[in-house]
Amino acid sequence: MASLYSSDQSSLSTSSYIHVMFTFAAFLLSASILFFTRKSKSKSLNLPPGPPRSPVVGNLLQFIRSGKPFMTYVRDLRPVYGPILTLKMGTRTLIVISSAELAHEAFVENGALFASRPAETPTRAIFSCNKFTVNSAVYGPVWRSLRRNMVSNMLSSTRLRQFQTVRKSAMDQFIQRIRSESESTEPGSVWVLKNARFAVFCILLSMCFGIHMEEDEIFKIDDVMKKVLMTLNPRIDDYIPILSPFFSKNWKAAMQVREEQIRTVVPLIERRRSDLCDSSPDKKSAPFAYIDTLFDLKIEGRETPPSDEELVTLCSEFLNGGTDTTATAIEWAIARLIDEPEMQEKMHREIVTVAGERRVDEKDLDQMPYLKAFITELLRKHPPTHLSLTHAAVRPATLGGYDIPADANLEVYLPPVSEDPKSWTDPERFDPERFVTGREEADMTGVTGIKMMPFGVGRRICPGLSMAMVHVSLMVARMVQEFEWSAYPSEPKIDFDEKFEFTVVMKRSLRAVIKHRK
Numbered sequence: 393m394a395s396l397y398s399s400d401q402s403s404l405s406t407s408s409y410i411h412v413m414f415t416f417a418a419f420l421l422s423a424s425i426l427f428f429t430r431k432s433k434s435k436s437l438n439l440p441p442g443p444p445r446s447p448v449v450g451n452l453l454q455f456i457r458s459g460k461p462f463m464t465y466v467r468d469l470r471p472v473y474g475p476i477l478t479l480k481m482g483t484r485t486l487i488v489i490s491s492a493e494l495a496h497e498a499f500v501e502n503g504a505l506f507a508s509r510p511a512e513t514p515t516r517a518i519f520s521c522n523k524f525t526v527n528s529a530v531y532g533p534v535w536r537s538l539r540r541n542m543v544s545n546m547l548s549s550t551r552l553r554q555f556q557t558v559r560k561s562a563m564d565q566f567i568q569r570i571r572s573e574s575e576s577t578e579p580g581s582v583w584v585l586k587n588a589r590f591a592v593f594c595i596l597l598s599m600c601f602g603i604h605m606e607e608d609e610i611f612k613i614d615d616v617m618k619k620v621l622m623t624l625n626p627r628i629d630d631y632i633p634i635l636s637p638f639f640s641k642n643w644k645a646a647m648q649v650r651e652e653q654i655r656t657v658v659p660l661i662e663r664r665r666s667d668l669c670d671s672s673p674d675k676k677s678a679p680f681a682y683i684d685t686l687f688d689l690k691i692e693g694r695e696t697p698p699s700d701e702e703l704v705t706l707c708s709e710f711l712n713g714g715t716d717t718t719a720t721a722i723e724w725a726i727a728r729l730i731d732e733p734e735m736q737e738k739m740h741r742e743i744v745t746v747a748g749e750r751r752v753d754e755k756d757l758d759q760m761p762y763l764k765a766f767i768t769e770l771l772r773k774h775p776p777t778h779l780s781l782t783h784a785a786v787r788p789a790t791l792g793g794y795d796i797p798a799d800a801n802l803e804v805y806l807p808p809v810s811e812d813p814k815s816w817t818d819p820e821r822f823d824p825e826r827f828v829t830g831r832e833e834a835d836m837t838g839v840t841g842i843k844m845m846p847f848g849v850g851r852r853i854c855p856g857l858s859m860a861m862v863h864v865s866l867m868v869a870r871m872v873q874e875f876e877w878s879a880y881p882s883e884p885k886i887d888f889d890e891k892f893e894f895t896v897v898m899k900r901s902l903r904a905v906i907k908h909r910k
Contacts, residue, residue: 442478450480482631499850533692566591589719602681765827
C-alpha cells in the first residue's frame with residue numbers, strides 16, 4: 393500500500409475535473425444510501441470483529457490517517473480484535489488471520505475451499521494477463537496446468553540439480569564482485585542486499601531463458617522488472633474505483649511499463665526459440681530452461697499454447713518471485729551473523745569440517761546441521777514478507793466460527809504465527825540452537841502442523857520453496873567460507889528495524905566490512 397497517497401489531479405482539465413467531482417459526489421450519495429440499506433442485510437453475516445468503519449471508504453481513511461505501514465496497522469489492531477478481524481477498505485473486504493490454528497483450519501483442513509485468489513485490480517490484471525500466472529490464477533484448470541508444469545518440469549529436485557553449474561558460476565561471480573567492491577572502499581566495505589540481489593537475479597535469469605547475456609543486458613532487464621514491481625503498488629483507486637479518473641496518468645504510465653516489459657522480454661524468448669533450433673556444438677546456451685516448458689504447454693480447457701504476452705508474464709513471475717525474497721533473506725542472515733559473532737564462527741567451523749579447503753558445494757549442505765538450523769531460524773524471525781499471498785474462498789465459507797464471503801480477501805499476518813509463545817520457547821530470541829538440539833522442530837510445509845509458514849502452506853504453498861532453501865543456504869555458506877563479516881565502523885550496532893519495499897527489508901540497508909579468510 394505504499395502508493396496510497398498518490399494523486400493525479402494535474403492530468404485533468406478544469407471541465408473534466410468538475411465532471412469527476414460531480415460524479416464522485418453522486419457516487420457518495422448513492423453509495424451511502426446503498427451502504428445503509430445493505431447494512432441491515434450484512435448483519436445476517438457473522439463477520440469477524442473489526443474497527444468501526446465509515447460509509448463507502450470503510451477503514452481506508454483510518455489506515456491512511458494512522459500514517460503506519462499496513463503491517464504495523466494490522467499488528468496494532470490484533471490485541472484489540474483478536475487473531476481474526478475484518479477491515480473494509482473501500483469496496484474490498486479484508487479478513488486478516490494471524491494464528492496457527494486458523495491457518496491450519498483454512499489451508500490444511502479446508503485447503504480446497506480457501507485455495508483461490510480474489511479479484512485483481514485493473515493494473516495487476518494487465519501484468520498478470522488476467523490472472524494467467526501460478527500465483528494469481530483462480531483455483532481451477534489454469535492454475536493446475538501452470539503449477540504442475542512449474543513444479544514437475546522446473547522445480548523438481550532432478551531439474552534443480554541440472555542447474556548446479558549455473559549456480560556455481562553465479563556464486564563465483566558473486567564472491568568476486570564482493571571482493572572487488574571491498575578492495576575499492578575503505579575499510580573494505582560492501583552493500584549486502586544490492587550484491588545478493590544481483591547474484592540471485594543472474595541465477596534465475598539463466599534458469600528462465602538459458603541464453604548467454606552480458607552484464608549490461610542483465611542490468612537492463614533487472615531495471616524493467618523493478619519498474620513492474622513498483623507499478624503494482626496499490627493506489628486509492630484500487631479500493632475506491634470511482635476515483636480512477638484522478639489516476640489516468642498512473643494508468644498510462646502502467647501501460648507504458650507493460651509495453652517496455654514486453655519489448656524487453658520477447659526478444660529473449662525469441663533468442664531461446666532460435667537457440668533450440670541451433671545444433672552447432674559451440675553455442676553458449678544451456679540445454680534446458682523454464683521457457684522451454686512453456687512454448688507448447690497444454691492448458692486445461694484451452695486449445696492454444698500461451699501467447700507471447702502470456703510467456704512474458706510467466707517468465708516475469710519466475711524472475712520476480714524468487715529474486716527479492718532470497719536477497720532479503722541474505723541481508724538479514726549476514727546482519728544476524730555480524731550481531732552474533734559466535735554464530736558466525738560456529739558456522740565457519742562446520743563449513744571447514746565438511747568442505748575443507750575446497751569451495752562449498754550443494755552436496756555439502758545436507759551435512760551442515762548448524763547451517764540448516766540457522767536458515768530455519770532466519771525464516772522464522774525474518775520471513776521475506778509479513779503478509780502471505782492473498783487467498784479467497786471458492787464459495788461462501790466459515791472460518792473460526794465466522795462467515796467468510798467468497799469475494800473477501802483472506803490475508804495471513806505471519807509474525808504472530810512464528811512468534812507464538814504457545815509454540816516456541818523464548819520466541820523473541822534469535823536462537824538456531826533450538827533446532828540443533830532438537831528441543832523444537834518446524835515443518836515449513838505445514839504438513840505435520842503449523843508453527844511457521846514463510847512460504848505459505850496448503851495447496852497454494854510457494855512452489856519455489858526447495859529452490860529458495862538451496863539458494864539461501866548456498867549463498868550464506870559461500871559468504872561465510874570466503875569472508876569474516878563485521879559491522880561498519882560508523883554503525884557498530886546492527887539495527888533490526890524493518891521497512892516494507894517489495895519484501896520486508898532492513899530499515900537501514902546493511903553495509904558490512906569483510907576480511908578475506910584466505
